[in-house]
Amino acid sequence: MVVEADKADTAQLFKLLSSVCDPEIPVLTLQDLGVLRDISISGDEIEVTITPTYSGCPAVEVMQEDIKTALADAGYQHVTVQQSLSPAWTTDWMSDAGREKLRAYGIAPPARQAGQQTERTNIKCPQCTSGDVKRISEFGSTACKALYQCQDCREPFDYFKCI
C-alpha cells in the first residue's frame, strides 16, 4: 500500500508514531519522552524532527529506523528523520503519562524543573512511594539513570536523573 503524503495530516502521523517506543526504555514512547518534536509535510515528503535525549545516545539510530518503519508500514515511503539539537532535550519534556509509566515500570521518574537543586529531595521509591531513599551510585544501568535504594522497603531502584 502506498499512501500519498499530501493526503495525510500531521495529527494522523503523530497518531501513527505513538506506537514507536524508546529502544532502551520500551515502556515509553518517543512522544512520552518528548523526543518527537515535529512532523511536517511538503508535497509527498514527510519530515520528522526528533531531539535526542543524550549526546552519544546509542538509541538514536534505532529510533530513526523505527520511525521510518512505522510510517513505511502505513504506506508512507518518502520519510526523512532529522535531528534538532537546539533547544536541548530536557527531562521536563517528559509527559505526565510517561512519568507514570516509568514509575509503574520500577524507575523513579525525574523531578520537575531540571537544573534546580531540589532534585535530590524529591525522589520517591517507585515500589512503596517512601521518600526515605539513599543514593548508591550517581550512574546506574545507563548514564541517564542513578542507582538508589529505598530505606523502607529496601528495594534498589533506578532513578531517571534530571537533565
Place this chain on the structure above:
Amino acid sequence: MLINELPNGDFAFSLARQFLVDVYDMGFFTELAQSKDPMLAAIAAKAVKESRYHLRRSEDWIKRLGDGTRESHDRVQKAFKDLWGYLPEMFDVSDDEQQLVDAGVAVDRSALEENWTASVHAVMREATLEIPDDGWSISGGRDGMHTEHLGFLLAEMQVLQRNYPGQQW
C-alpha cells in the same frame, strides 16, 4: 588536550583526571554555548548539562577518596601530583585559535582559568588534599605533539575500518 590521552588506570587516577576535566568542561561548554556558530552553540548547550552531572559524580568521588582511608587519600593525592603538569595546556590559547576567538566562534580558554582554579581548589581542600606545586608542565596536543598513548587509542578506534574498509553496521 594531552590529559585526555592518558589511559585509565588506578581508580583514583582515573577519577582525578575525570574531575579536573569535568570542571574544565563546565566552564568551557558554558562559554561555547554563546558561540556565533549555531551548531557548536547547540552542541555545547547540550554538553554543559551532561558535564554537570558528570562533575557531580567525579566531585563526590574525589571527596570520598581524599577524605577516606589513608590508602585512598594517598592514591588520589599522588594522582593529582602526576596530573598537575597537564593542566596549563587547558588554558593555553594558540595563535590560530585566537583568530576563532576574535571571530566569536571559539572560547577564550585563558579566561576560564580563574573560575576553574577556585572550583578545583575548593573541592580538593574539602577532600583534605594538598594543592600540588606548579612545576613541570607539558603541552602540544593542538600543535600535533601527542603522548605515546594516542597511538594505542587510535589503533583501537580505527581497527575495524582498517580491517574492513567501508564497513557499516
